[in-house]
Amino acid sequence: MAQELRRSLGVFDAVVIGLGSMVGAGIFVALGPAAGAAGSGLLLGLALAAVVAYCNAMSSARLAARYPASGGTYVYGRERLGPFWGFLAGWGFVVGKTASCAAMALTVGAYVWPGQAHAVAVAAVVALTAVNYGGIQKSALVTRLIVAVVLAVLAAVVVSSLGSGHAEFARLELGDDASAGGVLEAAGLLFFAFAGYARIATLGEEVRDPERTIPRAVPLALGIALVVYVGVAVSVLSVLGADALGRSVAPLTDAVRAAGADWLVPVVRVGAAVAALGSLLALILGVSRTTLAMARDGHLPGTLAAVHPRFQVPHHAELAVGAVVAIVAATADVRGAIGFSSFGVLVYYAIANASAWTLDSRSRWSVRVVAVVGLAGCLVLAFSLPVSSVLAGAAVLAAGAVLYAVRARA
Template identity: 80%
Template sequence: MTSAGSELRRALGVRDAVVVGLGSMLGAGIFAAPAPAARAAGSGLLLGLALAAVVAYCNASSSARLAALYPASGGTYVYGRERLGEFWGYLAGWSFVVGKTASCAAMALTVGAYVWPEHRHMVAVAAVLVLTAVNYGGVQKSAWLTRVIVVVVLAVLASVVAVCLGSGRSDAERLDLQVWEGASAGGVLEAAGLLFFAFAGYARIATLGEEVRDPARTIPRAIPLALGIALIVYVAVAVAVLSVLGSGGLGQAAAPLADAVRAAGLPELAPVVRVGAAVAALGSLLALILGVSRTTLAMARDRHLPGALAVVHPRFRVPHRAELAVGVVVAALAAMVDVRGAIGFSSFGVLAYYAVANASAWTLERAPMARVAPAVGLVGCVVVAVSLPAASVAAGAGVLAVGAGAYGVRRWAASR
């Protein structure tokens, strides 16, 4: 339980919550993930996108139902604890914090790579520090900045779609709609896992449950709205880029959307796409820091993390210590390591997180139809997670094992 003085301010309505979710999903993933997904799935790229969307929808449905029932910061950490037991909530929170912290560093380095490639680490650290300061000032300021970022990114993506589909070099035959001719099941599943990275942002709405007005009404409306808008955008972008590059050309592209507008005959737009990618990465980073700090707050309240991180700022009503701690860790990672391979690792952690969410939602009702989405979501999360690249699966499983071991040691020490 939390005291009145430690509660966060409920300042976000439906529109703000949708914007936060879009700011998380319309990030650097759509500018980068299509290329490795195309390499994995070939002509089955669109099928991989559809599979990722189905899993994301089931996860969103489960998360929305649970968030309305438990409108507190922490998301699936809270749901797992309340529905399945303390260990499963802890494991979900551990998966989210570790996986998304690495993803924060990846987003920061993406900003650096687009803004000033020769000094990407310096730019990445600066981006983390600035956005941590924005979050420190209150969630409304973060939502306002996210709204600006979403508008810019949507404008850039709309330009890419219009240029590609409106050019004389667009060819519907490059969509490879007959996916069974050149795609393997394993490749499609791997592509779904990589593309899922771009869908996972709607979790940020649930982790901000304690800062949403009328959460029982707002969250169930905001999550499917954000996911639906993002899916429409992703399909439009994927179809437009494929129509110009084809799955083979897309798989070899270093900067897929920039390469697509060049191939469409408008190379002058490529720098604008680069700016859009940098802005998108900033939006993702902003929302990620928000989500990780709120889950850190929830775990600190239960003493799974240091209790000092559970303090809420008396004026701004934000978990300022948790935000500062997350910012420092992410800045250190961005300064020291290259986390371009973090997409797979982050996807594994987030899929584990949503597996717990679906298992929690399964316990809400016994009616068979009410359990379809949680069941499909749970199976989908597990299958897609183990289909990711072997290195990502090994690293993710190792991190989960370390977290479970730490939990066991803490419980053993407390019982003595």
Template identity: 75%
Template sequence: MSEPSAAGGGPDALRRRLGLTDAVVIGMGSMIGAGIFAALAPAAAAAGPALLLGLALAAVVAYCNATSSARLAARYPASGGTYLYGRERLGDFWGFLAGWGFVVGKTASCAAMALTVGSYVRPDQAHLVAVAAVVALTAVNYAGVHKSALLTRVVVAVVLAVLAAVVVAALLSGRAEAARLHPGPGLSFGGVLQAAGLLFFAFAGYARIATLGEEVREPARTIPRAITLSLGITLAVYAAVALTVLAVLDADRLADAAAPLSDAARAAGAGGLAPVVRAGAAVAALGSLLALVLGVSRTVLAMARDRHLPHALAAVHPRHRVPHRAELAVGAVVAVVVMTADVRDAIGFSSFGVLVYYAVANASAWTLTPEEGRPHRLVPAVGLAGCLALAFALPPSSVVAGAAVLAVGAAIHGARRTTAARRR
């Protein structure tokens, strides 16, 4: 295997500014906003009260992915995440496919989060507000990753406070009923798998930590700890909120809810919290969007360095030390997508692309030797099988669209290799 690939200390290297707390907060910021305010309702539609089983299954797959990603990130502490790992461990094609799936899938995630902001701030002007949010957060990222981490810390604190207020109000209201948590006789294994695939969308934020490998201090030590901590804290928050919302609403009402936490607050007799929840949802989506744009732009940077994307996107700003052209390109594409995107469809499409991305990560981790920090063989095996099972359990429209986009990426890669061979 080749040695770890990184930009080193040259003029195009990024600056290592992020410590453990910053890395954990960036991971949490990209997970909590996406999961709580976007994925609960479609998961309830797929599995009913059994969405809690789907949450547990998604968490198991996410843990395996996190462990594999952490070991790989410690071995290859450079920008690119699984794009880099797949290329180094499995070959150029698999690295490209992972990077393509990540960039396309997470562009859909960015659009979903931007539209969530618009829906909560100005429902009648949701698309325009979404575009404004993309422009503003692209500007924040352009100013430097350290500023992005500071803003994400504020966002996470606000969201956790709002979620805690909803949980406490619901539990103290006396209107939560444990009977609503029982899956019932109509439990569907396929529905649980589909719910897990949709909820996996909410756990994918730890990828942002790995893609920032070139900007984290002491990456071999910091990245594995940050991934484990951010995933564990987020799972605890998800479980508490999902249990509370299901206990106050029934599964059918949750499945139909456009704003599940606001509905839960009203059902618990705490209607005064609804405006606070709406504000919290907008802040959470902004935090998620901030971290998503950050991660996608770093993968674009890595792919551009290898000329899988236009090489001009590999430029690093001489003063801010960020991939400014990649950030501007990602922001522009997301701004265009949000004008026509649907939030629920975007979640399924994004989940498919990201599950393929992590399938490559687990396959890459399988090839590590014990000396390279290989996890127990069961971890990448369960992760790989889980990713593929959840990907193909998603709604058919998401599977077809995701597979078609991956096929386009594979065709682009093949055409590029053919052109390069003819030039030799």
């Protein structure tokens, strides 16, 4: 029998870990590309991404309460739809989120020391892998500190932008530059910033009283993140306008500079680096737990299923994930990571919603409506992403399917 992980997370820590995954680097980097796609329809794209994220969150919470084990949708797909769909979800999550880990590490490097971004990225991966190795409680404590810093920085951006006199709310109105296709593409890109609530479900084996804790923590984390995102998006868009925001590679920095608060620029840079560290910490946690679950079922080497006798963490999986992410961060480019990650995660949640459809429930009608809306939304947004992201994501999923078929035949 596989050794289980220690249940030590309550509602507060679960919410904080979800927030650390969401209110992180996504809001610092995703607004620019989304505005470039949707123009003045950016807020519509954010609303659409939030609706799909809500459906996914509710489906995931119900499934996590039923199956409180490490692995998230890998476990739900396996139990509700069959081994292949569970494997496909797990494969897409591990590969896509490994690339996201490298992107977040490179974001840290770009803000801390642009000339040595790769070296700083590798150092960040090594440091956070060591934190995770020491136990889930240490990870939760570090995440609390990161979330507090990031929320303070984002609040400063909102207040300085809206109170500067440079904000023009007419820039929030829909213009001729907004199209249905652009709004859908923006929603797919902005979904990248919402996807972190899955970490709560992925850590289901380390949550106390999961049937009560997870259904509470997931919507709480998502709701707080949505309020923060709306505030930041409105303030930045009202100061920069859709065109300037779409061209910006550092939209929050440009917004405070345009608002005349140049003194905030270094603060925002530090906040972005800390936010990326928070996202990276939570991402490594989630990928290592899914790796653990897949190793338990024989889809990955069995040694990755080992649990540390003292710290009660999947230490072999964490070390392996950290090593792979460090190698990718040392050699890769951050471009395209958002679209690639969004495609893989949207497919992952499509399988989660399909799994939730099969659940028996007293409120069967409402459960199925949420699952259907979530499933349809995930597929529409996934195939509305840039073509390069769709092709790369589809190729990764196809490679996983071939691997599964070869292993099954062997």
